[in-house]
Amino acid sequence: MPIINKVLIANRGEIALRIIRSCKEKNRRTVAVYSEADSNAPHVLAADESVLIGKAPSSESYLLMDKLIDAAKDTGADAIHPGYGFLSENSVFAALCAENNIIFIGPNAESIEMMGDKTRARELMAKANVPYPPGTETAMENIGEAKVVASSIGYPVLIKAAAGGGGKGMRIVHSEEDFEKSVKAAKSEAKNAFGDDRVFVEKYLEEPRHIEFQIFADSHGNVVHMFERECSIQRRHQKVIEEAPSAVLTEELRQKMAEAAIAAAKSCNYVGAGTVEFLVDKHLNYYFLEMNTRLQVEHPVTESITGLDLVSLQIDVAEGNVLPLKQEEIKRNGHSIECRIYAEDPAEKFLPSTGRLTRHRIPSGPGVRVDAGIEEGQEVSIHYDPMISKLCVHAENREKAIDKMIRALDEYEISGVRTTIPFCKFVMQNSIFRLGTYDTHFIADHFNAESISQFGEPEIAAFISAYLKGKPVNKSKNDLTPHQNSSKTTNWWLRRKQTL
Ligand code: MV4
Numbered sequence: 001m002p003i004i005n006k007v008l009i010a011n012r013g014e015i016a017l018r019i020i021r022s023c024k025e026k027n028r029r030t031v032a033v034y035s036e037a038d039s040n041a042p043h044v045l046a047a048d049e050s051v052l053i054g055k056a057p058s059s060e061s062y063l064l065m066d067k068l069i070d071a072a073k074d075t076g077a078d079a080i081h082p083g084y085g086f087l088s089e090n091s092v093f094a095a096l097c098a099e100n101n102i103i104f105i106g107p108n109a110e111s112i113e114m115m116g117d118k119t120r121a122r123e124l125m126a127k128a129n130v131p132y133p134p135g136t137e138t139a140m141e142n143i144g145e146a147k148v149v150a151s152s153i154g155y156p157v158l159i160k161a162a163a164g165g166g167g168k169g170m171r172i173v174h175s176e177e178d179f180e181k182s183v184k185a186a187k188s189e190a191k192n193a194f195g196d197d198r199v200f201v202e203k204y205l206e207e208p209r210h211i212e213f214q215i216f217a218d219s220h221g222n223v224v225h226m227f228e229r230e231c232s233i234q235r236r237h238q239k240v241i242e243e244a245p246s247a248v249l250t251e252e253l254r255q256k257m258a259e260a261a262i263a264a265a266k267s268c269n270y271v272g273a274g275t276v277e278f279l280v281d282k283h284l285n286y287y288f289l290e291m292n293t294r295l296q297v298e299h300p301v302t303e304s305i306t307g308l309d310l311v312s313l314q315i316d317v318a319e320g321n322v323l324p325l326k327q328e329e330i331k332r333n334g335h336s337i338e339c340r341i342y343a344e345d346p347a348e349k350f351l352p353s354t355g356r357l358t359r360h361r362i363p364s365g366p367g368v369r370v371d372a373g374i375e376e377g378q379e380v381s382i383h384y385d386p387m388i389s390k391l392c393v394h395a396e397n398r399e400k401a402i403d404k405m406i407r408a409l410d411e412y413e414i415s416g417v418r419t420t421i422p423f424c425k426f427v428m429q430n431s432i433f434r435l436g437t438y439d440t441h442f443i444a445d446h447f448n449a450e451s452i453s454q455f456g457e458p459e460i461a462a463f464i465s466a467y468l469k470g471k472p473v474n475k476s477k478n479d480l481t482p483h484q485n486s487s488k489t490t491n492w493w494l495r496r497k498q499t500l
Pocket of ligand 1: 133158165166167202203204205206208209210231232234237279289290440
């Protein structure tokens with residue numbers, strides 16, 4: 001008998017489905033929990049059992065620790081998988097599970113707590129010899145001392161919340177005159193967001209790339225890495241496109257960063273799946289940013305290049321088993337890209353676009369994986385994250401993966417809401433993305449609403465195709481020169497717009 005026979009999934013949407021799938025393959029029973037808004041959601045239908053835990057707002061359902069513990073006890077679940085978001089990085093919840101003899105499928109409460117405090121994490125990195133951006137090791141005690149640190153590392157500096165992450169409570173400061181008021185603003189934002197106003201100072205890295213390493217640890221002291229993912233294409237501190245391997249890492253640098261990631265995991269006695277985030281500058285210096293103590297949204301990219309099932313491995317190590325893989329048995333193969341398909345309007349600053357999915361036809365074919373949490377006919381709820389699905393492709397190299405992604409995006413049909421599909425098409429055809437020379441400012445530097453006027457907005461596509469019918473041009477709705485770079489396609493479109 002395995003130790004974990006029944007898993008309660010304290011989550012919803014595509015990640016709940018993802019966890020249920022691995023549980024089924026391993027022959028473990030599954031319990032879904034759901035809010036009143038989710039009674040017909042796919043994860044509820046997919047699980048063996050389900051428990052209604054509250055009202056639509058997550059604060060009245062998916063975030064209610066006691067309800068989740070009660071649901072696990074009532075159904076006889078041995079373990080809780082928190083997925084990502086919600087309670088996945090809540091050390092109080094991890095501890096509460098342990099107190100109730102329920103296995104939390106994730107690291108122990110202490111690891112979560114250590115890495116959740118960004119100043120504590122910097123202290124651990126200092127001891128573990130992992131490089132991090134220059135700045136204060138502890139939260140600043142007074143403005144005067146902090147100013148001295150700031151001028152010694154040199155402006156611009158960044159003020160960050162100790163309890164932060166994800167960009168909240170963060171302020172860039174370009175000169176000493178602005179320092180004091182920026183500290184005050186960052187402190188008040190941090191107080192509001194986290195109930196903790198401690199902040200610290202760091203050198204601001206100007207054009208960094210976000211490269212993170214997947215690590216995995218068992219409870220016997222074994223820690224391995226599963227290579228990196230590059231996630232530099234983000235908006236509002238949220239990732240939209242991820243890929244592996246990163247186009248900039250040399251084999252030597254990959255090895256050094258992987259060793260640093262393993263050292264970071266060991267520094268907090270980590271167990272389970274984790275991610276160590278780094279910023280990499282123009283000169284290929286790397287700096288620890290933070291460690292995420294959960295399975296991440298973009299884990300399919302790693303699964304594609306390694307052939308591993310990360311959720312299955314999470315269950316193995318949560319049961320106390322030795323990791324079934326040694327480092328030298330973990331190989332990478334080919335290239336993988338993930339596009340997150342959000343119900344957001346990229347032409348309107350990525351504002352959420354909620355409503356019913358009147359059509360949802362997902363792409364398929366060799367090397368294409370779609371993790372979707374919503375089916376045709378269902379609503380994208382205002383209560384939760386507006387991600388519809390993750391489209392992930394795998395091919396033998398980066399160029400072929402990009403071409404496969406373009407094909408898959410062209411095949412994807414969604415009606416009823418605006419989506420990030422046109423934005424993803426824009427990126428796949430952008431020459432800087434194709435060269436691999438992008439950084440975290442890619443969207444701000446290269447994208448505006450006009451950039452996507454050619455990519456599949458139905459009324460515009462119909463307009464173009466009506467126009468083209470009268471012309472001897474061999475182009476149909478979706479065949480807008482997908483293999484050209486963006487400046488060419490933009491010019492192509494602009495030339496036609498001027499003559500319309
Ligand atoms: C930085 C940085 C530059 N220099 N730290 C953004 C959210 C939080 N995780 C930390 N972040 C950053 N920290 C130093 N010292 C730039 C960012 C940053 C960023 C990082 C990764 C991906 C996208 C980003 C977008 C804006 C800012």
